[in-house]
Amino acid sequence: MDSQGQAGPRVVWTVVESRIGPLLLAAGRDGLVNVVFHATDAVRDRAVERLASRLGTEPVEASGSPLLAEAIRQFESYFAGERRVFGLPLDWSLISGFNREVLRELASGVPYGTVVGYGELAGRVGQPGAAQAVGMAMGANPLPVVVPCHRVVENGGGIGGFGGGVETKRRLLALEGVLPEPLF
Structure with missing residues (x-):
C-alpha cells in the first residue's frame, strides 16, 4: 500500500x-x-x-x-491508420497554466488530418499575440501524439519545429494524410 x-x-x-x-x-x-x-x-x-x-x-x-x-x-x-481519436484518460499533472490551456484546446479542437497555425491556436485561447508562447507550450507537451502538437504548423505554411524532430513530425502528418508519405 x-x-x-x-x-x-x-x-x-x-x-x-x-x-x-x-x-x-x-x-x-x-x-x-x-x-x-x-x-x-x-x-x-x-x-x-x-x-x-x-x-x-x-x-x-x-x-x-x-x-x-x-x-x-x-x-x-x-x-495502423485505424484510429483517429485517442480515448485514454489523461493526467495533466506535468503541465500547468497557459501551456495546459493551449494543450487542452489543441487536444479538443484540432482533429485528425487537420493543422492549425501557432498564431491561430494562440487566438483560440484568448492570447492572439502569443504565437511564440504557443510554440513553447508545444515543446513542453508531455503527451505528444495523443495531444497532437504535430498538427501545429507555421502560419506561412512551414512545418515548424517539433520536440520529436522534424522528420517525426513529417511522418505523423503523412500518416494523417496532411503531407504525402516520404518517398524514401
Missing part, C-alpha cells in the same frame, strides 16, 4: 515500438501522464528519472497494467 492507501505503484511505464521509433508510455492512476519519443535505453532512463523527480514517486516498468495495455492498443491502432 502506498501513502494514499492504494495498492500498486503510482506510476507505471513501458516502451513500445512504433512507425516513428520506440515510445515510452507512462501512466499514473489518473491516466496517461507522459509519452516520450526515441525511447532508447539512455532516453528512457532519463525520462524515468525526470518522472520520478517531478511526480515524487519511482515509476515502475509494468507493460501489463490495464491502462498501459489499452494505451498500447490505441497507439498500435493509430499507427
Whole structure:
C-alpha cells in the first residue's frame, strides 16, 4: 500500500515500438501522464528519472497494467491508420497554466488530418499575440501524439519545429494524410 492507501505503484511505464521509433508510455492512476519519443535505453532512463523527480514517486516498468495495455492498443491502432481519436484518460499533472490551456484546446479542437497555425491556436485561447508562447507550450507537451502538437504548423505554411524532430513530425502528418508519405 502506498501513502494514499492504494495498492500498486503510482506510476507505471513501458516502451513500445512504433512507425516513428520506440515510445515510452507512462501512466499514473489518473491516466496517461507522459509519452516520450526515441525511447532508447539512455532516453528512457532519463525520462524515468525526470518522472520520478517531478511526480515524487519511482515509476515502475509494468507493460501489463490495464491502462498501459489499452494505451498500447490505441497507439498500435493509430499507427495502423485505424484510429483517429485517442480515448485514454489523461493526467495533466506535468503541465500547468497557459501551456495546459493551449494543450487542452489543441487536444479538443484540432482533429485528425487537420493543422492549425501557432498564431491561430494562440487566438483560440484568448492570447492572439502569443504565437511564440504557443510554440513553447508545444515543446513542453508531455503527451505528444495523443495531444497532437504535430498538427501545429507555421502560419506561412512551414512545418515548424517539433520536440520529436522534424522528420517525426513529417511522418505523423503523412500518416494523417496532411503531407504525402516520404518517398524514401
